[in-house]
Amino acid sequence: MGFGTVGGGVARVLVQNSARIARELGEPVGVSHILVRRDMGGEYAARMTQDFSVIENDPATTLVVETIGGCGAAYEYTKRALAAGKHVVTANKELVAEHGEELLALAAQKGVRYLFEASVGGGIPILRPLRACLSADEISEVYGILNGTTNYILTRMFSQGATFASALKEAQELGYAEADPTADVEGIDAGRKISILSALAFGEQVRPADVSMQGITRIDAADVAICRAMGWRIKLLGRSVRLADGALCAYCAPHVVSLCNGISTVDDVYNAITVCGAATGDVMFYGRGAGALPTASAVVSDVVEALRGEKPRASEKWSAASRTCGAEELRSRWYLRAEDASATRTLFADAEIWECETGVAAVTQPMTERALLQHLADTPLAARLRVL
Amino acid sequence: MGFGTVGGGVARVLVQNSARIARELGEPVGVSHILVRRDMGGEYAARMTQDFSVIENDPATTLVVETIGGCGAAYEYTKRALAAGKHVVTANKELVAEHGEELLALAAQKGVRYLFEASVGGGIPILRPLRACLSADEISEVYGILNGTTNYILTRMFSQGATFASALKEAQELGYAEADPTADVEGIDAGRKISILSALAFGEQVRPADVSMQGITRIDAADVAICRAMGWRIKLLGRSVRLADGALCAYCAPHVVSLCNGISTVDDVYNAITVCGAATGDVMFYGRGAGALPTASAVVSDVVEALRGEKPRASEKWSAASRTCGAEELRSRWYLRAEDASATRTLFADAEIWECETGVAAVTQPMTERALLQHLADTPLAARLRVL
Numbered sequence: 001m002g003f004g005t006v007g008g009g010v011a012r013v014l015v016q017n018s019a020r021i022a023r024e025l026g027e028p029v030g031v032s033h034i035l036v037r038r039d040m041g042g043e044y045a046a047r048m049t050q051d052f053s054v055i056e057n058d059p060a061t062t063l064v065v066e067t068i069g070g071c072g073a074a075y076e077y078t079k080r081a082l083a084a085g086k087h088v089v090t091a092n093k094e095l096v097a098e099h100g101e102e103l104l105a106l107a108a109q110k111g112v113r114y115l116f117e118a119s120v121g122g123g124i125p126i127l128r129p130l131r132a133c134l135s136a137d138e139i140s141e142v143y144g145i146l147n148g149t150t151n152y153i154l155t156r157m158f159s160q161g162a163t164f165a166s167a168l169k170e171a172q173e174l175g176y177a178e179a180d181p182t183a184d185v186e187g188i189d190a191g192r193k194i195s196i197l198s199a200l201a202f203g204e205q206v207r208p209a210d211v212s213m214q215g216i217t218r219i220d221a222a223d224v225a226i227c228r229a230m231g232w233r234i235k236l237l238g239r240s241v242r243l244a245d246g247a248l249c250a251y252c253a254p255h256v257v258s259l260c261n262g263i264s265t266v267d268d269v270y271n272a273i274t275v276c277g278a279a280t281g282d283v284m285f286y287g288r289g290a291g292a293l294p295t296a297s298a299v300v301s302d303v304v305e306a307l308r309g310e311k312p313r314a315s316e317k318w319s320a321a322s323r324t325c326g327a328e329e330l331r332s333r334w335y336l337r338a339e340d341a342s343a344t345r346t347l348f349a350d351a352e353i354w355e356c357e358t359g360v361a362a363v364t365q366p367m368t369e370r371a372l373l374q375h376l377a378d379t380p381l382a383a384r385l386r387v388l
Numbered sequence: 389m390g391f392g393t394v395g396g397g398v399a400r401v402l403v404q405n406s407a408r409i410a411r412e413l414g415e416p417v418g419v420s421h422i423l424v425r426r427d428m429g430g431e432y433a434a435r436m437t438q439d440f441s442v443i444e445n446d447p448a449t450t451l452v453v454e455t456i457g458g459c460g461a462a463y464e465y466t467k468r469a470l471a472a473g474k475h476v477v478t479a480n481k482e483l484v485a486e487h488g489e490e491l492l493a494l495a496a497q498k499g500v501r502y503l504f505e506a507s508v509g510g511g512i513p514i515l516r517p518l519r520a521c522l523s524a525d526e527i528s529e530v531y532g533i534l535n536g537t538t539n540y541i542l543t544r545m546f547s548q549g550a551t552f553a554s555a556l557k558e559a560q561e562l563g564y565a566e567a568d569p570t571a572d573v574e575g576i577d578a579g580r581k582i583s584i585l586s587a588l589a590f591g592e593q594v595r596p597a598d599v600s601m602q603g604i605t606r607i608d609a610a611d612v613a614i615c616r617a618m619g620w621r622i623k624l625l626g627r628s629v630r631l632a633d634g635a636l637c638a639y640c641a642p643h644v645v646s647l648c649n650g651i652s653t654v655d656d657v658y659n660a661i662t663v664c665g666a667a668t669g670d671v672m673f674y675g676r677g678a679g680a681l682p683t684a685s686a687v688v689s690d691v692v693e694a695l696r697g698e699k700p701r702a703s704e705k706w707s708a709a710s711r712t713c714g715a716e717e718l719r720s721r722w723y724l725r726a727e728d729a730s731a732t733r734t735l736f737a738d739a740e741i742w743e744c745e746t747g748v749a750a751v752t753q754p755m756t757e758r759a760l761l762q763h764l765a766d767t768p769l770a771a772r773l774r775v776l
Binding site: 009013016017020023024026123124125128129132136137138262265266277278279280281282283284285286287288291293294296297298301305308309310311313314 | 397401404405408409411412414511512513516517520525526650653654665666667668669670671672673674675676679681682684685686687688689691692693696697698699701702
């Protein structure tokens with residue numbers, strides 16, 4: 001369903017690797033129907049249809065790949081396909097983030113799979129390792145660079161001293177950013193992905209509405225220059241943390257990251273995800289987060305898994321988190337920049353403080369955002385960023 | 389079987405995560421017997437036995453974890469356990485590398501699993517993603533930092549300017565290197581691991597005897613200084629490449645790696661593995677490559693997979709590679725250091741050449757090792773390293 005960049009890539013990967021896939025499954029896999037809005041011609045023209053009920057009512061079609069996107073037709077057709085006893089595989093992070101719990105429950109009820117490896121991290125295998133490989137470990141935190149567009153922009157700001165506006169323009173010219181870049185630059189895309197990762201890592205979802213989403217539009221070139229001089233980077237991270245009281249805190253925000261953390265070196269359109277387990281320690285997964293072929297490859301790996309007839313894992317079901325907590329309750333150190341040097345030195349006597357062109361910059365001791373804001377009272381800041 | 393660091397860790401991880409594991413499997417998992425060479429006392433004393441036939445003949449024991457190591461008793465007991473219809477899970481890379489093909493075939497014949505996620509990369513999930521997540525992609529190459537001890541030594545040589553001997557001594561004092569460090573520093577441990585990775589990535593094993601293994605004992609502080617100044621690192625990599633003619637080339641050797649490659653920033657005892665797929669591009673997996681708890685966690689994730697009753701994947705079986713080729717046939721650029729500047733400039737007119745304290749260093753155009761050695765004829769070199 002859908003024959004755009006990802007849908008077309010799925011057809012290509014299926015054809016290119018048909019021998020390998022047939023060997024794995026013991027039988028060949030083919031494309032029976034392609035749902036499109038209007039006829040597109042090309043080599044698959046004979047299989048195209050504009051009528052979903054053709055797919056819904058074809059008993060020989062046992063699996064549907066949804067690459068329509070969004071929560072409209074995709075939502076309706078996914079429900080109907082699952083209800084008709086067909087597996088559904090998707091790259092649609094918006095739908096999974098908004099309705100994953102319901103769709104997984106429906107799939108379980110019908111004895112089929114709803115799989116979405118490609119919805120997070122493109123071609124990086126992350127959801128399946130979270131489910132299967134780290135199943136023996138208690139996970140305390142998961143975070144990552146989940147959006148390639150914003151990572152490209154931040155990389156250009158650091159490497160070229162570009163402003164946000166000019167780096168965005170360059171990303172648009174290269175096709176890395178869409179004409180309307182809102183979902184990327186405002187942290188909405190990364191926020192949806194951390195909602196999904198959180199559900200897989202903890203079995204409890206922080207719904208997108210409870211994920212505070214902050215983007216990179218207000219990152220100032222002055223802070224880029226200061227961080228670069230200090231040997232730091234600014235990265236937009238989606239992050240979900242299990243707090244000591246059991247509540248889950250999931251959010252998306254730009255962070256100051258030290259070069260000691262390997263994730264700081266993840267540049268351009270690459271993505272990386274770090275999972276912190278009690279036994280395994282930190283494990284990082286790194287690769288191309290988007291693109292037709294990586295994403296299609298992840299979709300096809302889900303197709304193989306579903307058709308192999310594996311039982312779903314317990315961790316595949318999720319429920320809404322019983323307790324969530326806002327990012328303002330999460331302790332961390334804070335990077336601050338202020339014009340009023342003496343007020344800053346007085347307020348943050350125990351912080352590292354150094355002079356910069358426009359006043360002072362500081363890194364505080366760990367405290368919650370709430371405590372920080374109370375402590376600041378009315379002192380104006382030029383910049384405030386969480387330190388990872 | 390075996391109750392050393394890893395075996396004890398497995399018991400701990402099983403107990404600590406028993407609720408999570410029972411939820412996943414729908415029934416609790418317990419430790420019925422522990423095979424030891426002599427009685428060790430402690431909380432598990434009542435379950436210890438020195439007689440393998442007790443385990444072999446207990447129908448209630450459906451899975452055996454082998455952490456004995458080596459190819460002696462471990463080999464015999466693994467065969468007998470599989471023959472008795474029990475799953476076997478291991479962290480024993482030597483046994484998997486030497487006898488994996490036979491043991492996997494025996495497991496398939498008996499309808500049980502032989503799993504060894506912990507044998508490569510400690511707690512990093514790598515074998516299962518290779519089997520499952522990248523199943524839809526054609527893999528062209530896999531390489532990695534597979535040995536934490538040598539990576540620690542190389543990191544100290546770069547960060548402290550330490551010699552190999554003093555860095556090794558420090559690693560031994562910290563418990564990162566064994567009293568007899570041969571298997572680590574001569575590249576044997578990493579060579580066994582690339583033999584296993586190669587089998588999983590390509591379905592064809594390059595047997596350890598066909599993996600050329602070179603270690604780091606001859607890395608000179610002079611080359612460390614030059615590479616550091618050029619913004620490079622030296623990393624011991626295990627690497628397996630599918631050549632254009634279909635042959636597999638697997639070897640272990642120190643490489644000069646540019647800082648542009650994320651694997652150059654993997655320091656200390658960390659491991660990282662990069663898989664290059666036609667569709668997915670490069671995907672890197674990073675984490676702690678050793679240690680009781682990460683390794684035990686990987687073992688327990690295999691225990692869960694085996695007890696879930698999943699069918700083995702086609703890629704889980706492997707055969708010996710039909711065609712292998714020695715590393716001397718693999719083209720790459722070469723880092724050279726020579727005392728005779730003028731001879732080097734004459735021989736490598738198209739290389740990048742620069743002066744160093746003891747003569748010149750150069751990076752050649754891509755060529756095979758065989759071609760390089762022919763070209764050099766009798767010109768003496770102070771150092772020669774492959775460039776990744």
